[in-house]
Amino acid sequence: MKKRLFTGLQPSGALHIGNYFGALKPFKDIAGDYDSFLMIADYHSLTTMRDATTLRSNIIDVVKDYIAIGVEPDEVTIFKQSDVPEHTELAWIFECLVTVPFLSQAHAYKDKVAKGLEANAGLFNYPMLMAADILLYDADVVPVGEDQRQHVEYAREAATKFNNAYGETFVPPQEMVLKGVGIVAGTDGQKMSKSYKNTIPLFGTKDEISRAVMSVVTDSSGDRPENVYSIHRLFRTESELEGLYAEHAGKYKDLKEALIEDIETLVAPMREKRSEITDDDVRTILKNGSEKAQAQAQKKITEIRDRIGVSI
Ligand code: TYM
Numbered sequence: 001m002k003k004r005l006f007t008g009l010q011p012s013g014a015l016h017i018g019n020y021f022g023a024l025k026p027f028k029d030i031a032g033d034y035d036s037f038l039m040i041a042d043y044h045s046l047t048t049m050r051d052a053t054t055l056r057s058n059i060i061d062v063v064k065d066y067i068a069i070g071v072e073p074d075e076v077t078i079f080k081q082s083d084v085p086e087h088t089e090l091a092w093i094f095e096c097l098v099t100v101p102f103l104s105q106a107h108a109y110k111d112k113v114a115k116g117l118e119a120n121a122g123l124f125n126y127p128m129l130m131a132a133d134i135l136l137y138d139a140d141v142v143p144v145g146e147d148q149r150q151h152v153e154y155a156r157e158a159a160t161k162f163n164n165a166y167g168e169t170f171v172p173p174q175e176m177v178l179k180g181v182g183i184v185a186g187t188d189g190q191k192m193s194k195s196y197k198n199t200i201p202l203f204g205t206k207d208e209i210s211r212a213v214m215s216v217v218t219d220s221s222g223d224r225p226e227n228v229y230s231i232h233r234l235f236r237t238e239s240e241l242e243g244l245y246a247e248h249a250g251k252y253k254d255l256k257e258a259l260i261e262d263i264e265t266l267v268a269p270m271r272e273k274r275s276e277i278t279d280d281d282v283r284t285i286l287k288n289g290s291e292k293a294q295a296q297a298q299k300k301i302t303e304i305r306d307r308i309g310v311s312i
Contacts, residue, residue, distance in 0.1 A: 005034035006139035006173075008081070008130075010045040011058035015065050016199035017263070018184035018192030021234050022145025024202075026176075028070050030143065036076045037137055037293060038066065040286075043081045043088065044129060047122040048195070063282045065203060068274035079289035081133065086297035090132035093308060094158045095125055097165060102157075103127065107150055127154035135159055135170045136297045143176040146183045147191060166307040184234065187216045189227045200231070203271055206264055213260050223249040228256055235262040 007027055009019065027038065040059055049055050063078060071078070081087050103109065106127050112119040127150075134142055134155045142152050152175035159170035183191045186198030193199070200212040218225035224245055232241055232255075248254040305311040 002033070002035045003140040004137060005031065005036045005141050005143065006039070006134050006137045007037070007143050008039035008041045008044075008133055009062065010041045011055065011062045012045045012049060013058060013194045014199075014204070015062065015202045016186075016192055016194070017202055017231065017234070018145070018186065018199065020069070020202050021184050022147075023143065024066065024069050024071075026143050031071060031076050034141065037139070038071065038076050038078045038289075039133060039293070040078075040080045041130075041133070044126060047120060047126060060279050060282050063285060064274050064277045067277055067281075067285075068203070068270045070270075073285045073289070077289045077292045078285055079293040080286050083286070083290035084136075084294050084297045086136055086294070086301040087129065087132050089301060090136055090304065091125065091129040093304065094128040094131050094162065097161045098128065098158065106154065107147075127151050128158060131155035131158035134173050136300045137293075138171055138300070139173050140171070141176045142173050146177050149175050149177055169304065169307055185227060185230045187212055187227070189217060189230075200263070202267065203274060206260075209263050209267070210260050213256050213263070216256065218252045225252050225255060228252065228259060232259050232262065235259070235266065 007023065009015075009023060015024070027036075031038075040062055042055065042059055045055065045058075049058075059080065066078065067073065103124055106124075108126060109119050109124055112123060130151045131154055134152070135158065142155075144152060152173060156172040159172045162169055186192035186196060187200065188196070188198045190196055190198060201208055204212070213228075213231075216225070216227050216231070218227060229241065229245065236244075244258060245255065248258070302311070
């Protein structure tokens with residue numbers, strides 16, 4: 001019996017290099033070794049998205065992206081969170097078990113409040129929906145980027161709280177953070193993130209990728225432009241980079257051009273493959289995936305309803 005793997009991502013816009021190295025690539029590399037589930041977290045994305053047309057096309061795009069990088073829909077259950085209502089049901093059950101101070105410690109919520117912005121209740125409860133995602137599937141491993149580590153800790157905590165209240169029901173899940181990648185930095189040196197507008201698009205045209213790389217912030221205090229280097233090290237070994245950066249010391253434009261070529265070498269064949277996938281292919285993949293996901297989710301929620309006393 002293969003162990004179960006579960007991961008997810010929000011369909012909140014074009015994927016970037018941070019998503020690729022923090023989540024897509026590690027997922028693709030190990031998906032075949034597990035009974036793997038990949039969920040498009042469309043309900044999570046409602047915490048920030050309001051435009052239905054954009055959401056619809058983002059969902060289609062993100063599935064195409066995964067297939068283009070080499071994920072096999074025959075091997076991996078790819079599905080949409082909103083197609084399996086057991087997720088929101090279990091989230092509610094967890095929300096009734098955890099406290100407000102506990103949820104107030106979540107980074108995403110705290111960051112929003114620290115910026116003086118008003119957080120919606122969805123953002124506040126976000127970690128419990130994510131806990132439900134993971135725990136409905138009895139996932140053994142959860143591959144995520146460093147920025148999601150805390151959310152998996154919340155899922156472990158939700159599992160423990162439920163088990164303490166109602167008896168052993170959930171296996172506390174384990175995150176799997178790819179070593180050496182950590183948080184991929186964006187063009188300004190902060191975490192690469194759509195909301196910071198500092199991304200290098202994964203499936204952009206060569207022009208879009210070039211524009212993003214050329215905008216990487218450099219300072220003139222040393223020979224090595226650190227923000228360029230920190231992205232470049234994802235594409236080449238340190239010893240390869242040592243030679244390249246020594247040869248072009250101080251020549252930031254040359255180094256950025258080398259980075260653009262390295263990105264293009266990786267992306268061009270995937271871009272080609274992506275152009276052959278139709279919207280209808282995606283609809284079929286999601287329909288098949290949600291049937292498989294729901295079979296598992298229904299089994300688990302039946303046990304949960306029984307435990308909490310709502311099935312009579
Ligand atoms: P999301 O959509 O923000 O990101 C998807 C995945 O990409 C990783 N990632 C990064 N890794 C390294 N550096 C970066 N700059 C970077 N930006 C994004 C994220 O760590 C993530 O693995 N809450 C999740 C989606 C989700 C989920 C789940 C994940 C919902 N339910 C259950 C796992 C299991 C999120 O917003 O990811």
